[in-house]
Amino acid sequence: MNDATFAEENAPSGLATAREADRGEIDAHAGRAAAPAGTGVAVSVVIPCLNESETIAECVRRAHEVLRAAGLDGEVVVADNGSEDGSAELARRAGARVVHEPRRGYGSAYHAGLAAARGRYVVMLDADLTYPLEDIPRFVAALEEGADVVIGNRMGNIQPGAMPWLHRYIGNPLLTGVLNVFFRTGVRDAHCGMRALRREALPRLELRTTGMEFASEMVIRAAKAGLRIEQLDIEYRPRRGESKLSTFRDGWRHLRFLLVHSPTHLFVLPGAAMVLLGAFTMATVLTGLPLFGRTWQLHAMIAGSLMAVVGTQVLALGLCAHAYGTYFMGEKDRWFDWARSRFRLEHGLLLGGAVTLIGLLIGGAIALTWADRGFGRLGEERLAVLAATLITVGIQVFFSSFLLSILGLRRLESRKPKSRSI
Numbered sequence: 001m002n003d004a005t006f007a008e009e010n011a012p013s014g015l016a017t018a019r020e021a022d023r024g025e026i027d028a029h030a031g032r033a034a035a036p037a038g039t040g041v042a043v044s045v046v047i048p049c050l051n052e053s054e055t056i057a058e059c060v061r062r063a064h065e066v067l068r069a070a071g072l073d074g075e076v077v078v079a080d081n082g083s084e085d086g087s088a089e090l091a092r093r094a095g096a097r098v099v100h101e102p103r104r105g106y107g108s109a110y111h112a113g114l115a116a117a118r119g120r121y122v123v124m125l126d127a128d129l130t131y132p133l134e135d136i137p138r139f140v141a142a143l144e145e146g147a148d149v150v151i152g153n154r155m156g157n158i159q160p161g162a163m164p165w166l167h168r169y170i171g172n173p174l175l176t177g178v179l180n181v182f183f184r185t186g187v188r189d190a191h192c193g194m195r196a197l198r199r200e201a202l203p204r205l206e207l208r209t210t211g212m213e214f215a216s217e218m219v220i221r222a223a224k225a226g227l228r229i230e231q232l233d234i235e236y237r238p239r240r241g242e243s244k245l246s247t248f249r250d251g252w253r254h255l256r257f258l259l260v261h262s263p264t265h266l267f268v269l270p271g272a273a274m275v276l277l278g279a280f281t282m283a284t285v286l287t288g289l290p291l292f293g294r295t296w297q298l299h300a301m302i303a304g305s306l307m308a309v310v311g312t313q314v315l316a317l318g319l320c321a322h323a324y325g326t327y328f329m330g331e332k333d334r335w336f337d338w339a340r341s342r343f344r345l346e347h348g349l350l351l352g353g354a355v356t357l358i359g360l361l362i363g364g365a366i367a368l369t370w371a372d373r374g375f376g377r378l379g380e381e382r383l384a385v386l387a388a389t390l391i392t393v394g395i396q397v398f399f400s401s402f403l404l405s406i407l408g409l410r411r412l413e414s415r416k417p418k419s420r421s422i
């Protein structure tokens with residue numbers, strides 16, 4: 001990762017403008033703006049480019065040829081990402097409109113390129129000649145037939161040497177699999193760089209990320225926005241020039257994007273699993289039921305308590321993350337919406353209060369037993385752990401309910417019409 005913090009990297013990269021300078025070049029600095037109305041063409045081929053002098057000119061020329069041969073009125077926009085090898089000039093000479101985006105990152109380059117695109121349809125592909133430019137008309141045809149977003153699928157036709165085995169058999173399937181478990185998009189090759197979309201669909205995607213995770217973000221936001229996604233099988237060819245993809249850094253950026261956008265999988269499910277496992281372990285110890293051929297004692301009780309306490313904490317964080325997503329980010333989550341339509345602050349307070357009270361009563365009973373024995377020897381460790389666990393969990397539930405409610409208050413506040421000062 002560069003110097004930028006994660007928060008900065010995920011902030012909207014207030015990038016490109018369609019202000020065209022002389023010589024067909026565009027400065028991507030002065031704030032985002034869509035291409036001006038009335039200047040449209042049918043298709044914009046947008047190509048992010050960072051030091052691709054070996055291929056960029058050929059890529060631009062072939063894109064133009066393909067558009068011409070297919071009778072498509074189009075343009076080629078190259079989003080140059082601070083290349084130091086003359087790529088921008090080569091692209092311009094080959095007939096591209098060049099957008100300069102100095103902030104590094106695949107996503108940054110795309111923010112600039114997409115904002116400058118004037119086509120009704122936008123086709124996206126890499127500058128390294130790995131994608132079949134001759135398939136551009138197929139992508140456009142899929143949009144014309146009603147798709148909002150078209151994504152290539154390389155997995156069935158990867159030419160020898162085009163993709164390292166680590167990406168082909170582990171990275172790509174794993175990350176695409178996680179993406180589909182979390183977001184159920186049904187997309188088979190979520191990192192494919194050859195895509196197309198209707199330009200009018202872009203604002204609905206609210207794309208923000210700046211790095212390679214931009215590819216995942218687009219798929220997820222398209223699915224969440226209910227856009228119609230089509231997939232086309234394509235060939236993937238060996239690249240010329242140096243790859244800009246860093247296996248572990250970019251893989252992690254994809255994964256962390258998936259995690260932070262799915263509180264259910266990051267917090268709620270692991271939290272709930274820990275609570276259940278903790279409760280089950282403590283119940284097994286307290287009832288003395290044999291498990292795996294033996295009974296379990298104090299140490300297992302402490303482990304169960306730990307899981308229940310940590311699980312409750314993680315679960316509460318997940319609910320707060322959901323509340324933040326719903327109230328502040330406009331996210332929609334069926335499960336969370338269902339839960340908040342049924343449960344109110346008072347439910348949480350009652351539950352937390354009741355659990356705390358039960359813990360206090362058990363603690364009180366232990367103290368009474370101890371007093372009864374003249375404050376002598378006491379052997380109620382397991383019950384003491386139960387009491388401590390219940391009190392901790394109860395207090396967590398109690399105060400987390402208030403925190404959830406506070407997040408909701410902010411939402412009501414922002415809904416109120418602005419009052420005029422007198």
Ligand SMILES: Nc1nc2c(ncn2[C@@H]2O[C@H](COP(=O)(O)OP(=O)(O)OP(=O)(O)O)[C@@H](O)[C@H]2O)c(=O)[nH]1
Nearest residue numbers: 048049050081104105106109126127239243244245
């Ligand atoms: N990684 C990266 N790519 C950039 C950047 N700016 C523009 N690009 C371009 O984005 C496209 C994708 O990068 P590639 O290096 O081809 O990544 P990839 O296609 O996932 O990996 P390969 O299969 O090795 O080509 C290329 O056209 C790059 O030139 C940047 O800052 N970082």
Ligand SMILES: [Mg+2]
Nearest residue numbers: 126128130239
């Ligand atoms: Mg590439």
